[in-house]
Amino acid sequence: MSLKLNELTSLGWTSFFAEQLDENDANLIPARISEVRRDVVMALSADGVVDLITPPDMSVSELAVGDWVLARSENRVERVLERRTRINRRAAGHDARSQLIAANVDVLFVTTSCNADFNAARLERYLVMAASAGCVPVLVLTKADLEEAAPYIEQAQELQLGLAVVALNAKNPDAVAQLMEHWQAGETAALLGSSGVGKSTLTNALTGVVDGAPLTAAIREDDAKGRHTTTTRNLYPALNGRWVIDTPGMRELQLLDAQDGIGAVFADLEELSAQCKFRNCAHGGEPGCAIGAAIKIGDLSEDRLTRWQKLTQEDALNTETVHEARSRGKATTRYQRRTQEEAASRKGKHKKRR
Template identity: 50%
Template sequence: MTQISAPSATPLAALGWSETFEAQLTPEETALAPMRIATVHRSRVTALSPSGAIKLNLFAHASTTDFAVGDWVLVDPETNTITRRLERSSLLRRRTEGTRAPQLIAANIDTLFIVTSCNADFNPARLERYLALANEAGTTPVIVLTKADMAEDTAGYQTRAAALQRGLAVLTLNAKDIDSAAALAPWCAPGQTVALVGSSGVGKSTLLNTLAAKDDATAQPTSGIREDDAKGRHTTTSRSLHAIKGGGLAIDTPGMRSLHVSDVGAGLDKLFSEIAELAPECRFRDCTHAHEPGCAIQAAVAAGVLDPDRLERWRKLDTENRDNTPVAVGARGNKTIKKPRQKR
């Protein structure tokens, strides 16, 4: 069963409540209780309030899939029924293959810790997918390189990670070491919310246990990795909200086996800013940056300014995003949404 952790008497501000959410309240809603979604299961939702964890009831026609861990909701204190969800300041979501609606991962997060390890799990192409999602969600990405104590040379991993996006913060640490994990303190201040994402076995749950100072009885379960390919087993099976040292909160997430991109055009532009900035200099507005004359992108590759592998990864993600993103088609005033094509 997913554990919910919170101080015994936590004020709303410590749960992440801010003026952004306060401003959404109407005079008629002053008697309702703001609460923050802590877990979302198939048939039930729980939330954190200043008095602790509470199981909530849904309003008519609502589904648990309408809510994400981290959402703020207004609750009737007499019936513990959700009356409405407040508008989100950020939303991390992904589209899974074969589904039409995106899967909600976490809401109202300030920082996304993208956790990977200094071993065979380190994969720049996969990290770029996480970065695109973080950028589109409106949250600050931070790459956390774990298992530093087991690697001979961590500097190479840190250099490669930092090169993935301008201004990207990259930290190398041992997730089990309290002093090492303290490097994350700037993002874990009171009222701040972080989410942890990454593959299974990279140390997300271990890092959460360290950040939250959990004992053996309350710790999130962890498991090792296979030595031959550094792949891990799923230990976190659902998303959950936890109080952490420093006064912040953290959302733990299961390892993701696949990470498809859609609706992340702005996120890709920020991730590949060097390409987005050069594109307007191409001779043709619809340049594919593959073979057209006067292509500024190809010129940059030829001059050694742009990494061709980086361009190829951009091309793959850009194509996937275009294929998976619904678009409005039809005459003005009578547009319909063309859904992403289904793969067979």
């Protein structure tokens, strides 16, 4: 991608970031991270694309696509500006750590398709992630030309009160206009969802196809899945002064620090729970349970209750586990530092005796 930008505002720079600067930053260059690699990051500045390295005390894993950083003239990151929004999850696998997905995203297009990929439990996880991050969620139903979209739209609207739902054909020129109704000039959007649902096809359309190179691969008609073409997260300039982040499909999405997001997506259950007779109601058949009463008369499905409870328990466990791991890491670092200082002190005393 080759860019020459004259103003930071065209990259998404706003007063929120400008207000974080002080007189000590006069010689530093603001830049926005467009890709995170193994040992360097690609970034966009007012003068174009730059490769940046991180200082010894900063890992590239601490940066996310969409971040604003201040860099020195020798192309080294000096500091990361506070994020307006932050999308993260518990890292896949057994590692008890938080993984950054993207930063400073305004609109999150949660993307699924009108076929077997539609999964209420997984979509609720994405919506919780969006709410926790502070992004505006929009649920995008692709392949609406291949299946009757109405049933999927109805199911999608039941996932969160007031949720915007868009059904489209990602290859239709009208798809761009449909998404831009929810996405203003100067804002950054990100597309999240499973592999093969059309995220990269939409990115092609929204960007006018970056450098003329298609980002998508063919869809296998027998199982409605696509080859996993996006392998890294990238920030691209979109049409009409917008920005878009394309992401790989996620095989695992474990929530972390998502209590507020769960409350937003399951606001109906939170409200009902407050009406239960007992404050510690477990909603398992206790007398005076408002949620149980709603299920009994058909206003609420038992599956939705189960998903709410599962996400709440999972988030609490993951959050506690990661915070404990951080505490152990800090304690280990303090111990190592103290041990090194004591060794240096003993070495100094030994030299004096000699």
